[in-house]
Amino acid sequence: MFRLHRHDLRFPPVNQATPEGLLAVGGDLRPERLLEAYRHGIFPWYNEDDPILWWSPDPRAVLFPNKLHVARSLKKTLRSNVFTVTLDTCFRQIMEQCAGPRPQYPEGGTWITDDMRDAYTRLHELGYAHSVESWQEGILVGGLYGIAIGGAFFAESMFTRVDDASKVALVKLVQQLQAWNFRLIDCQQSSPHVMRFGAEEILRSDFINQLIEALRIPDRRGRWVFDEVSDAGRSERSG
Incomplete structure (x- = not known):
């Protein structure tokens, strides 16, 4: 080793x-x-x-933004505007929520150690790490975080306290990344959750080649905010 x-x-x-x-x-x-x-x-x-x-x-799970799959039930939730979604408003809190006990991981996400939180918070301060937050009536109920370099977003972890909260955050993020010409979202390893959104497994060698191309795009560093654009024209496939 x-x-x-x-x-x-x-x-x-x-x-x-x-x-x-x-x-x-x-x-x-x-x-x-x-x-x-x-x-x-x-x-x-x-x-x-x-x-x-x-x-x-190897293989690597990847979601290409233009292949985002949104199920009909989730589209209904998106149209209801039950959640307010923001970017980069409470990065450290999102990491702490991802590390804390969750229904699917009752013992907590122990791999998100204090050292990991400190390191990724530093990346956030440098403009490379970003969070997506879902709010309901002013309460944080879901979200995710990851690293952005060039035209690649490396998704790290997500959490939800209310049904569909993190799913809405993910959809909003992917739609924005597509508008910013991001080429790929690295999901690392496949799971039923990411595959439902259209992620696919590709050979590691293919992933590296795709990553090289994505890194040719200039970094989008600093605090992120959503573009003020309508949902019309955003690419979704019916589920």
């Missing part, structure tokens, strides 16, 4: 990962290393008592 050195930001080629996708161990979570990792299709994922583990799975 490749062990990272603190003063060397380089990662081994992703094709050296184990069949499960584990590529390297060690290093740190400073912004320079995290950005270097994401630019090469690598992300950290580890439990609280483990060393930092770096992954690049």
